[in-house]
Amino acid sequence: NLNNLDRASIHELCQVKGIGLAKATQIKAALEVGKRMVSTRSGNSKKMTTSRAFVDYFAPFLKNLRKEVVKVALLNNKLHIIKDIVISEGSVDTSIVHPREVMIPAIKESATKIVLIHNHPSGDPSPSQADIEITHRVSKAGEIIGIKLLDHIIIGGTEFYSFADEGMI
Template identity: 55%
Template sequence: MDEYKIIIKDSLPEGRYVKEQENHPPLLQTKEELIYFLIRNKAYPYSSKTGKIFFRRLKKAEDENMNFEGIIKNGAVEKLGLQTEEDCRFLREKIKEELSKKREYKPTIKDWPEEERPREMLMEQGAENLSPAKLLAIILRTGDGVKRISAEDLARNMMDCFGNFRNLDSASFSELCSVDGIGMAKAAQIKAALEIGKRFLRENTKIGRKIKSVEDVVNYYKPYLRDLKKEVFKVMLLDGRNKLINDITISEGSLTASVVHPREVIKEAIKESAAAVIFVHNHPSGEPKPSEEDIEITNRLVQACNLVGIRVLDHVIIGGDGYMSFVDGGLIKE
């Protein structure tokens, strides 16, 4: 389809609406006139499953008193050259673009065609088929009315700035609020939504569930530990059947190392009547390979636990998207 050249004029050209006789709809002679008419009426073209071209008009259009249906029936489809849904989609985008340029118009998602609104698309197509920006727009709910930015435009700005949901999750409140249109309320909405996703991943390994494999451990901790900027050492406390009693943080260190004292581990394990433990910590560098210090402290912890009859089932290091198991690596004997 040929590209439309749209020129928005403050006033209509003289003789733009030609009436054959009173009460008849005005005849729009050119493609430019028809496009201008559609913009004023916030009307969007669509193609049905049978190939029929039709228009949907939004509320609060400027030309409310004009005979909209009559004008459309006077050869509008032919003059606009609309034949396929691709033609319609192209013109819809042009109409939205021109509307967003008008000073008196503040673009909001409510002014979009229903089929292109994020919430309606989710209900119609399923959440899995929506882009990251559209999903984020649903979380944000509203855009920036002062700067005339819709929720989806705001979401796109967020994704352009941070790249993906993982970076959004690791960003601080101040970093999120550095994006125009994002305040503390919207930053909190984003953080809450991401936390729901992380807790969902943890539900299969919640308190009382049996830890059956290293994958259970990784799935439980990875969403929380992989992007931390400091090293954190945690312990999973298990009963005699390897069911999770509790998980505790033993230490939080600098960017390179955490300080772990065997007595702290033993104290927590005895307090919770744990029969076994699994050590877990992260490497902010993203490299899960254990350092000499990791191996040394693990050996000290294993020896201390053996003295009080607590089994050490594994030590798992999480680094970025990877992980390393001391048992799988032969560094702890089962």
């Protein structure tokens, strides 16, 4: 299925009979184009008012990764995404995030609100203690400079955890 193709590395695709390096690269490129098309359709033209809207926008990029990737969605006052940026790429079960790395692009892009979003390759979206701590640190940093952290969303497989939905922000 497409999720397995997306999860497979180019090397793994080359192990399939009849698929060489060129074909494996084409497959990965086609999957990336598909992800971008999905995000373009659901992205900037629509107001992002729910955690589900963010999950629908970011899940195609995050759900099948083998390592943790943390992104920040930079929003304007109308809750439209100005830009989204990769803040950190970690290992299978951890990613280091510093509030400064979140706030610098938000300031540069004149964002008034942000949403942190990352994946848990294990498939379990439950927040770790480190996830809880960075959420509080980013929220406090944002309060000081006038950029509101609206949510921190963790995608694990087909499930997600929203700090805002759970009353943690």
